Amino acid sequence: xxAPTPAPLVDVRGLTVSFxxxxxxxxxxxxxxxxxxxxxxxxxxxxxxxxxxRALLGLADGGRGGGRARxxxxxxxxxxxxxxxxxxxxxxxxxxxxxxxxxxxxxVLQDALTxxxxxxxxxxxxDDALRLHTRLSPTGRAARVRELLAAVGLSGDGTDTGxxxxxxxxxxxxxxxxxxxxxxxxxxxxxxxxxxxxxxxTVAARIxxxxxxxxxxxxxxxxxxxxxxxxxxxxxxxxxxAEKVLVMRAGEVVExxxxxxxxxxxxxEYTRMLLAAVPAGKPRGTRLxxxxxxxTTAPPPPAARATPPAPAPTPATAAGAAADxxxxxxxxxxxxxxxxxxxxxxxxxxxDDVSFSLAAGTTLGIxxxxxxxxTTTARMALGLTDPDAGRxxxxxxxxxxxxxxxxxxxxxxxxxRRPQLGAVYQDPxxxxxxxxxxxxxxxxxxxxxxxxxxxxxRRRIGELLDMVGLDAxxxxxxPRSLSGGQRQRVAIARALAPGPRVLICDEPVSAxxxxxxxxxxxxxxxxxxxxxxSYLFxxxxxxxxxxxxxxLLVMRGGxxxxxxxxxxxxxxxxxxxxxxxxxxxxxxxxxxxxx
Amino acid sequence: xxILRWLLTRLAGGLFVLWAVATLVFIGIRLxxxxxxxxxxxxxxxxxxxxxxxxxxxxYGLDEPLIVQYGLMLANLVRGDLGTSYSLxxxxxxxxxxxxxxxxxxxxxxxxxxxxxxxxxxxxxALATGPRLSRVADAAGSGLEIFAAAVPHFWLGSVLVLVxxxxxxxxxxxxxxxxxxxxxxVATLAxxxxxxxxxxxxxxxxxxxxxxxxxAARARGESETGVVLRHGLRHAALPGISLSGWAxxxxxSGAVVxxxxxxxxxxxxxxxxxxxxRDIPLVTGVVLVSALxxxxxxxxxxxxxxxxxxxxxxxxxxxxAQPDLAAxxxxx
Numbered sequence: 002x003x004a005p006t007p008a009p010l011v012d013v014r015g016l017t018v019s020f021x022x023x024x025x026x027x028x029x030x031x032x033x034x035x036x037x038x039x040x041x042x043x044x045x046x047x048x049x050x051x052x053x054x055r056a057l058l059g060l061a062d063g064g065r066g067g068g069r070a071r072x073x074x075x076x077x078x079x080x081x082x083x084x085x086x087x088x089x090x091x092x093x094x095x096x097x098x099x100x101x102x103x104x105x106x107x108x109v110l111q112d113a114l115t116x117x118x119x120x121x122x123x124x125x126x127x128d129d130a131l132r133l134h135t136r137l138s139p140t141g142r143a144a145r146v147r148e149l150l151a152a153v154g155l156s157g158d159g160t161d162t163g164x165x166x167x168x169x170x171x172x173x174x175x176x177x178x179x180x181x182x183x184x185x186x187x188x189x190x191x192x193x194x195x196x197x198x199x200x201x202x203t204v205a206a207r208i209x210x211x212x213x214x215x216x217x218x219x220x221x222x223x224x225x226x227x228x229x230x231x232x233x234x235x236x237x238x239x240x241x242x243a244e245k246v247l248v249m250r251a252g253e254v255v256e257x258x259x260x261x262x263x264x265x266x267x268x269x270e271y272t273r274m275l276l277a278a279v280p281a282g283k284p285r286g287t288r289l290x291x292x293x294x295x296x297t298t299a300p301p302p303p304a305a306r307a308t309p310p311a312p313a314p315t316p317a318t319a320a321g322a323a324a325d326x327x328x329x330x331x332x333x334x335x336x337x338x339x340x341x342x343x344x345x346x347x348x349x350x351x352x353d354d355v356s357f358s359l360a361a362g363t364t365l366g367i368x369x370x371x372x373x374x375x376t377t378t379a380r381m382a383l384g385l386t387d388p389d390a391g392r393x394x395x396x397x398x399x400x401x402x403x404x405x406x407x408x409x410x411x412x413x414x415x416x417x418r419r420p421q422l423g424a425v426y427q428d429p430x431x432x433x434x435x436x437x438x439x440x441x442x443x444x445x446x447x448x449x450x451x452x453x454x455x456x457x458x459r460r461r462i463g464e465l466l467d468m469v470g471l472d473a474x475x476x477x478x479x480p481r482s483l484s485g486g487q488r489q490r491v492a493i494a495r496a497l498a499p500g501p502r503v504l505i506c507d508e509p510v511s512a513x514x515x516x517x518x519x520x521x522x523x524x525x526x527x528x529x530x531x532x533x534x535s536y537l538f539x540x541x542x543x544x545x546x547x548x549x550x551x552x553l554l555v556m557r558g559g560x561x562x563x564x565x566x567x568x569x570x571x572x573x574x575x576x577x578x579x580x581x582x583x584x585x586x587x588x589x590x591x592x593x594x595x596x
Numbered sequence: 597x598x599i600l601r602w603l604l605t606r607l608a609g610g611l612f613v614l615w616a617v618a619t620l621v622f623i624g625i626r627l628x629x630x631x632x633x634x635x636x637x638x639x640x641x642x643x644x645x646x647x648x649x650x651x652x653x654x655x656y657g658l659d660e661p662l663i664v665q666y667g668l669m670l671a672n673l674v675r676g677d678l679g680t681s682y683s684l685x686x687x688x689x690x691x692x693x694x695x696x697x698x699x700x701x702x703x704x705x706x707x708x709x710x711x712x713x714x715x716x717x718x719x720x721x722a723l724a725t726g727p728r729l730s731r732v733a734d735a736a737g738s739g740l741e742i743f744a745a746a747v748p749h750f751w752l753g754s755v756l757v758l759v760x761x762x763x764x765x766x767x768x769x770x771x772x773x774x775x776x777x778x779x780x781x782v783a784t785l786a787x788x789x790x791x792x793x794x795x796x797x798x799x800x801x802x803x804x805x806x807x808x809x810x811x812a813a814r815a816r817g818e819s820e821t822g823v824v825l826r827h828g829l830r831h832a833a834l835p836g837i838s839l840s841g842w843a844x845x846x847x848x849s850g851a852v853v854x855x856x857x858x859x860x861x862x863x864x865x866x867x868x869x870x871x872x873x874r875d876i877p878l879v880t881g882v883v884l885v886s887a888l889x890x891x892x893x894x895x896x897x898x899x900x901x902x903x904x905x906x907x908x909x910x911x912x913x914x915x916x917a918q919p920d921l922a923a924x925x926x927x928x
Contacts, residue, residue, distance in 0.1 A: 060814060102814065103816035116812045117812070118809040120830045121830075133817045
């Protein structure tokens with residue numbers, strides 16, 4: 002604490018938000034942000050952090066259907082405006098709220114894809130706050146929009162980015178445009194809700210740098226600096242930028258303090274659980290869930306050891322080098338066409354000469370950013386996309402692509418061997434038939450599509466649910482009524498149903514909160530050990546891949562940039578791209594407990 | 597280059613539609629019981645003798661085998677010759693071009709009115725904020741729309757005539773050349789269409805206003821009216837534009853009823869009497885002109901839609917090119 006603290010931008014005490022008379026989703030929250038300060042609000046989905054951010058702008062209910070959200074506080078001062086009514090409710094005339102929104106406080110929403118109007122050029126979105134909060138002439142505003150685009154690094158190579166619609170921009174560019182739209186009203190406080198969540202590591206790192214740069218006042222007077230409130234589920238992101246951190250769970254702040262202190266010496270059990278769940282820097286095989294930890298979602302009992310019906314597990318997890326390859330790919334090539342600026346169809350190599358070998362009982366990680374060809378590689382390994390060249394062998398026999406005589410392996414020849422290969426995807430919900438219950442989904446998978454009556458395979462379904470740490474009652478449930486982590490467990494159970502020996506996991510934990518991610522990674526680890534499974538594990542997240550993989554493949558633009566033993570690649574990367582990727586990957590700055 | 601290819605594709609598609617329509621009409625009208633020659637010799641109940649019938653049949657080529665008649669028709673159409681009406685004894689092109697402007701005026705006015713009504717209801721319900729008012733406005737809007745969309749033209753027209761012409765005497769009961777005479781026919785044609793359009797527009801407006809980009813606009817200090825007008829309106833208009841082709845089809849079929857009901861001349865009434873009389877060239881001509889209008893409107897709607905929503909031009913290409921983006925790349 003420095004002695005002469007400038008008047009805080011946010012001074013909120015006892016903030017409580019409830020909807021429609023229900024239980025509060027935020028209760029008794031104290032928050033203060035000083036000028037030039039960066040404060041992080043960390044918590045998992047449903048912890049109330051986004052609602053808190055919106056409540057600061059009087060938008061707890063999304064700005065429509067007013068009155069259903071009840072927001073009260075013991076103190077509520079935003080950028081010098083006292084917005085607390087006599088009855089304790091937070092209220093202000095609509096005109097005052099509108100001056101604060103965008104003018105004093107900017108909110109940069111998560112998911113830049115849906116937070117920009119797809120039908121409007123981004124320049125118009127950036128212009129909005131100028132039109133509403135400044136007296137600039139239209140030409141003055143146009144000039145300012147160009148300055149703002151330059152300030153967020155969107156004015157390269159002479160194209161007028163402001164005239165483009167969001168659909169023409171990449172994820173990182175959209176996030177930049179959204180930040181520019183927030184900056185245009187020259188706000189004293191910038192609230193960023195998950196600003197890097199949907200982005201690749203290198204892009205996310207640049208966005209975080211941008212946010213940090215914005216806070217450093219150009220004229221050298223610290224008091225002029227912009228305050229920032231950063232909302233994230235990711236402690237690693239927070240540790241990179243924020244000076245102060247508040248950890249939220251179920252609407253309450255369980256711990257707060259300077260970031261370094263909280264990370265180095267967490268006082269609350271929940272904070273410790275969050276820290277332990279971060280896979281960065283945890284050696285292969287280490288459990289990510291604390292024993293006996295009681296989070297909002299309790300970690301499952303160790304997967305019960307149901308005897309796998311199918312192949313006898315190979316004595317695995319020893320040195321994988323000696324084992325026979327379970328899945329082997331050689332010279333895979335896939336061409337796609339895309340249209341260039343002139344609208345001509347151009348062929349490009351989505352996957353270009355990719356070879357790998359997955360030793361039985363081990364995990365091969367493929368890491369790369371969007372568009373690097375990793376998913377196309379997975380689809381070819383699964384025999385879902387025909388390679389234009391190259392081949393895939395499963396346990397030594399041709400499975401996809403060239404079968405050895407110049408002809409591709411026919412689906413009819415492949416089908417009897419499909420049960421040996423399972424797949425788990427990022428979004429389980431969209432890979433489930435929305436009308437089927439969990440039991441029906443598993444019956445369908447167990448019977449190879451012959452029946453969807455759960456009763457016909459009750460014993461096997463029970464075994465599968467048990468293996469993935471769900472109780473038998475889940476069979477009657479509907480995937481929609483399950484949590485994200487439970488759904489991914491169902492997806493894994495379904496993949497295991499035919500008794501596969503190889504699982505292809507394509508971003509299996511990318512849509513999950515960090516603590517749930519930890520549970521799923523632990524589960525996959527247990528299953529590998531118990532069933533002798535081999536994994537092809539695809540992710541854009543270096544920390545996750547490092548934690549799970551024995552061997553690693555780094556892909557970029559359809560090509561394998563680097564490959565080898567995971568630890569060797571990480572400790573001694575040979576290629577510049579791998580080094581960039583490593584540098585960009587957020588890691589906890591302070592040592593986590595248990596290391 | 598791109599535009600030229602688009603134009604050629606459209607042109608080929610349009611020609612195919614016209615050919616298919618001509619063929620269907622050719623088959624369809626021959627399935628109607630009765631003898632088309634009756635129309636030539638003076639309509640049903642004509643007193644002409646068998647020689648007159650035979651003469652007419654030979655003159656109009658109706659004694660040839662069907663396949664020859666079909667070939668002759670196509671050959672004439674390719675030359676742009678729609679033939680001569682059996683009943684009116686004037687070239688079909690002349691008869692159609694005489695009736696087309698009236699029907700087009702009716703349809704365009706009804707179209708404009710339908711858009712105006714649908715957008716007004718959608719905007720009104722969107723701007724009615726507050727928990728109770730918005731629910732009431734929503735229920736009222738949706739009830740009106742469903743009712744309007746459900747009523748048939750002939751019933752609606754009759755009721756409007758009873759109320760505004762017979763009882764109140766404000767408007768003439770039949771179509772006249774004065775603007776007042778257009779009000780009831782246009783309203784009869786427009787209301788059901790407005791009901792349909794209103795439903796889809798209100799739906800997509802509500803979706804747009806509940807989306808993150810609307811929240812982002814509010815967080816920039818935009819007023820609710822500003823959010824609706826600057827962000828919602830385009831999203832509301834999109835489905836209306838996509839439905840333009842369908843709307844025109846419904847307006848033309850509606851015009852058949854409305855023109856008969858209000859004793860107004862036009863393509864609809866011409867078509868009705870031509871079908872009754874089995875006046876093959878006239879039926880073919882009217883249907884082809886309607887189909888041509890439809891093809892042109894569909895192409896125009898396509899252009900406008902792409903102008904409003906540039907995503908349409910690129911989606912397919914992007915999807916094919918970047919399969920990774922859809923599945924990979926982090927949290928949704």
